[in-house]
Amino acid sequence: MIRSLIYSITFHSFIVLLTILSLPFMLREPIDLPPIISVELIQISDKTNISYAPKARKIIEEKKKEEERLVSEQAPPAAKAKEKPDRIPLPNEKKEEKQIVKKKQNPEEIKPQIRQSSEFEKKEIIDTNQIAALIDKAKEEQAVKEKAKQKITQSSQKNSFATGLTLSEEDALRAQIFGCWSVPLGLPYDEDLLVRIKLELKQDGTIMKSEILDHQRMNRPGQKFYKVLAESALRAVRLCQPLKVPPTGYDKWKNIQLNFNPTEMLKG
Amino acid sequence: MKKLIILLILKVLFIKNAFALIEVDITRGNLDPLPIAVSPLHVDIKSENIEGIKIKELGLNISSIVEKNFKATGLFNPLKKEAFVQKPDIAHLKPRFEDWRLIKAQALVTGKLLVKDGKLKVEFRLWDLAAAKEMTALAFTTTPSNWRRVAHIISDKIYERLTGEEGYFDTRIIYVAESGAKNQRVKKLAIMDQDGANTKYLTLGNELVLTPRFNPTSQMVTYMSYFRNMPRVYLLDIETGTQEVVGNFPGMTFAPRFSPDGKKIVMSFAKDGNSDIYTMDLDTRVVERITDHSSIDTSPSFSPDGKFIAFNSDRSGLQQIYVMRSDGSGVKRITFGDGIYGTPVWSPRGDLIAFTKMRKGRFYIGVMRIDGTGERLLTENYYQEAPSWSPNGRVLVFYRETKAGSKGEGFSAKLWSIDITGYNERRLNTETDASDPSWSSLLSK
Amino acid sequence: MILNKNLKNILLVVFATLILSACSTAKKSGNIEGDVYTGKETVKFLASGVPDRIFFATNKSSLTTAARETLRKQATYLRKNKSLNVTIEGHADERGTREYNLALGERRANAAKDYLMTYGISGKRISTISYGKEKPVNPASTPLAWSQNRRSVTVKVN
Numbered sequence: 064m065i066r067s068l069i070y071s072i073t074f075h076s077f078i079v080l081l082t083i084l085s086l087p088f089m090l091r092e093p094i095d096l097p098p099i100i101s102v103e104l105i106q107i108s109d110k111t112n113i114s115y116a117p118k119a120r121k122i123i124e125e126k127k128k129e130e131e132r133l134v135s136e137q138a139p140p141a142a143k144a145k146e147k148p149d150r151i152p153l154p155n156e157k158k159e160e161k162q163i164v165k166k167k168q169n170p171e172e173i174k175p176q177i178r179q180s181s182e183f184e185k186k187e188i189i190d191t192n193q194i195a196a197l198i199d200k201a202k203e204e205q206a207v208k209e210k211a212k213q214k215i216t217q218s219s220q221k222n223s224f225a226t227g228l229t230l231s232e233e234d235a236l237r238a239q240i241f242g243c244w245s246v247p248l249g250l251p252y253d254e255d256l257l258v259r260i261k262l263e264l265k266q267d268g269t270i271m272k273s274e275i276l277d278h279q280r281m282n283r284p285g286q287k288f289y290k291v292l293a294e295s296a297l298r299a300v301r302l303c304q305p306l307k308v309p310p311t312g313y314d315k316w317k318n319i320q321l322n323f324n325p326t327e328m329l330k331g
Numbered sequence: 332m333k334k335l336i337i338l339l340i341l342k343v344l345f346i347k348n349a350f351a352l353i354e355v356d357i358t359r360g361n362l363d364p365l366p367i368a369v370s371p372l373h374v375d376i377k378s379e380n381i382e383g384i385k386i387k388e389l390g391l392n393i394s395s396i397v398e399k400n401f402k403a404t405g406l407f408n409p410l411k412k413e414a415f416v417q418k419p420d421i422a423h424l425k426p427r428f429e430d431w432r433l434i435k436a437q438a439l440v441t442g443k444l445l446v447k448d449g450k451l452k453v454e455f456r457l458w459d460l461a462a463a464k465e466m467t468a469l470a471f472t473t474t475p476s477n478w479r480r481v482a483h484i485i486s487d488k489i490y491e492r493l494t495g496e497e498g499y500f501d502t503r504i505i506y507v508a509e510s511g512a513k514n515q516r517v518k519k520l521a522i523m524d525q526d527g528a529n530t531k532y533l534t535l536g537n538e539l540v541l542t543p544r545f546n547p548t549s550q551m552v553t554y555m556s557y558f559r560n561m562p563r564v565y566l567l568d569i570e571t572g573t574q575e576v577v578g579n580f581p582g583m584t585f586a587p588r589f590s591p592d593g594k595k596i597v598m599s600f601a602k603d604g605n606s607d608i609y610t611m612d613l614d615t616r617v618v619e620r621i622t623d624h625s626s627i628d629t630s631p632s633f634s635p636d637g638k639f640i641a642f643n644s645d646r647s648g649l650q651q652i653y654v655m656r657s658d659g660s661g662v663k664r665i666t667f668g669d670g671i672y673g674t675p676v677w678s679p680r681g682d683l684i685a686f687t688k689m690r691k692g693r694f695y696i697g698v699m700r701i702d703g704t705g706e707r708l709l710t711e712n713y714y715q716e717a718p719s720w721s722p723n724g725r726v727l728v729f730y731r732e733t734k735a736g737s738k739g740e741g742f743s744a745k746l747w748s749i750d751i752t753g754y755n756e757r758r759l760n761t762e763t764d765a766s767d768p769s770w771s772s773l774l775s776k
Numbered sequence: 777m778i779l780n781k782n783l784k785n786i787l788l789v790v791f792a793t794l795i796l797s798a799c800s801t802a803k804k805s806g807n808i809e810g811d812v813y814t815g816k817e818t819v820k821f822l823a824s825g826v827p828d829r830i831f832f833a834t835n836k837s838s839l840t841t842a843a844r845e846t847l848r849k850q851a852t853y854l855r856k857n858k859s860l861n862v863t864i865e866g867h868a869d870e871r872g873t874r875e876y877n878l879a880l881g882e883r884r885a886n887a888a889k890d891y892l893m894t895y896g897i898s899g900k901r902i903s904t905i906s907y908g909k910e911k912p913v914n915p916a917s918t919p920l921a922w923s924q925n926r927r928s929v930t931v932k933v934n
Binding site for chain 2: 882
């Protein structure tokens with residue numbers, strides 16, 4: 064168990080290192096090839112992106128970690144869920160009142176809650192680690208899991224320097240949507256469920272058009288889980304409006320595709 | 332390597348010419364239960380009065396049951412009614428989506444009801460607040476005294492729409508109600524709604540009764556009774572109250588369960604101290620011996636397609652779980668973990684087997700795949716056993732006993748449920764102590 | 777790997793000491809030998825000098841020396857009282873699943889019955905019934921109580 068974990072960690076950090084290093088490294092190598100000059104020219108902007116990215120990433124991750132820590136310190140999710148409705152309309156007193164009443168009503172009910180919360184906390188620890196993992200790592204992980212290895216590496220490369228979003232920008236957007244997306248907890252974890260949504264955005268990040276790429280599947284019989292997932296993804300982007308998009312480069316991110324994949328979460 | 336580089340270069344060149352569509356993978360979200368607002372059903376002022384039912388409060392009562400059901404799933408977070416921003420009748424026509432979104436609700440349930448000519452007419456809608464559209468709507472008519480079931484059926488429909496999975500609220504649980512001191516327990520058959528309401532006792536407690544199980548239509552129950560000090564398997568029709576001994580066995584029969592088509596009962600029969608598994612066809616009364624081994628073979632459970640039977644046996648020395656074809660051939664041991672395994676129960680979906688595991692003086696409820704791989708222990712305790720599946724295969728109900736003091740004080744037996752994810756463990760409300768639960772199928776199906 | 781070996785050794789030592797200490801406590805209490813109850817606390821008598829019950833080890837239905845001795849006394853008593861019929865009740869402790877315990881109680885009752893029959897008591901005079909874990913004689917949740925509950929009891933019918 065531990066050994067395989069160590070393998071996985073070294074393997075992943077290796078991949079992460081590779082992806083970080085590979086870009087400049089690759090640029091250097093093919094210097095003798097004629098068309099490279101133009102490539103180099105393009106790369107310059109990307110290079111700056113990337114050289115900034117590790118720092119930015121670190122900051123973002125730290126922030127995220129902080130946020131997560133805050134969440135788990137404040138209250139384990141089980142309790143948090145209960146507080147949520149209160150939080151908006153009512154002051155603290157009522158919260159406490161409710162909890163006390165609950166204790167009185169049914170002392171035996173508390174135990175499972177405690178247990179549950181600790182379970183959740185456990186989960187959160189894992190999650191923090193996962194978040195701390197680099198984006199590329201997450202992709203590589205998927206690539207290992209799924210067999211479409213090449214495709215995804217390609218798309219990850221596409222993400223990292225083909226798109227107009229820097230990694231930090233992408234992270235910001237991703238983090239925003241993470242927060243809005245209530246993963247349907249009842250979904251089976253062992254099914255291949257991926258929902259791709261294509262968005263057309265306005266300059267302020269609000270959504271002009273949203274389209275589920277495989278929307279016919281929603282109404283096919285036996286695809287209830289897909290439908291549920293698709294609807295939850297749509298809810299997420301709508302609730303997130305306006306999306307956190309960069310202030311510049313509108314025509315780069317005017318059209319954007321979001322791939323919602325809950326497999327990892329549901330497995331955990 | 333070179334190929335890859337060239338590929339990359341090509342890619343970059345291509346991108347230079349036209350921006351590729353930005354793709355962002357969303358692999359994480361929040362795991363909080365979905366915030367849902369259940370507006371009280373609007374009660375039509377033209378409603379008649381029915382004795383014994385507070386019609387004015389019926390809308391609120393129905394919505395409260397729906398809320399409780401949702402809360403118990405662990406998947407939904409019903410929001411507090413104090414925060415609701417719209418009157419039930421207006422919300423039911425067309426909710427002001429922005430306002431409901433303000434209280435962080437993602438889904439909204441509205442409805443109305445009318446009692447007329449002695450009939451209860453209920454209509455409800457489920458709204459997707461982010462998309463500002465109706466997700467599902469349904470109306471039905473029933474007798475007013477059935478209002479609790481109405482609430483459960485509404486819960487089932489909404490659950491199905493939001494999770495993609497059948498609900499399990501319009502169901503019952505049959506169990507053994509226990510009372511009295513630990514060494515002089517009085518046990519009665521009892522049946523209740525899944526949420527603990529409407530408890531009815533089916534036997535008087537004069538004789539020991541154990542292990543009741545529903546048939547697939549939930550109208551018949553098979554159980555074991557010590558009536559006249561003859562421990563035998565019985566068959567009880569819940570609707571008519573008639574009961575009979577199953578078969579004409581010259582010794583103890585026990586551990587009964589129905590086949591998935593409801594036509595057979597599979598059980599253990601103990602002859603000269605040796606317990607083997609038998610089936611009896613309820614129409615033809617033909618008895619078939621399924622296992623023939625000098626070990627204890629018991630706790631049989633059919634697979635949902637009826638082709639296999641899982642059971643526990645101590646033929647290897649200690650209690651372990653085995654699977655065989657339903658004719659008794661091809662017996663295969665599936666548990667090899669350290670510990671003792673018992674009470675295998677096949678999930679309604681057919682892909683999992685729930686079980687009890689005993690190890691180092693602790694008891695676990697767990698699930699594994701039907702070949703014994705992928706064991707997941709869901710809950711650990713001093714004593715717990717006898718899992719039974721919810722009809723959608725998502726939740727297990729079982730019973731748990733506490734440690735007793737030197738005079739048997741502090742002993743209790745209660746029903747508990749847990750998701751197959753291992754989350755959301757909770758105690759079921761029963762009027763008395765309880766054990767041996769069996770979950771019915773969906774009644775409204 | 778070396779670490780593993782060391783760990784194994786340590787565990788072995790710990791295990792051995794545990795076993796030893798377990799033995800010593802069992803001996804001290806004087807009521808449980810190995811896993812089987814040897815005391816007299818719950819025992820009743822069919823007649824003077826004829827105990828009504830025998831005790832078993834966990835998950836076992838084999839007869840101990842003491843159990844055989846008791847059963848021989850019962851057989852002698854039954855041979856003297858030819859008109860007497862008995863029921864042997866088999867019981868299990870609470871630390872097993874209900875259904876398995878029913879089968880186990882049945883097996884224990886029949887182990888006692890078979891032994892009586894080998895001493896010339898007609899099987900027609902002996903009926904058996906299993907109560908599994910349903911009728912504990914000692915309701916406590918202790919190893920002692922469990923050992924007292926793992927029993928088969930010979931009860932006069934007429």
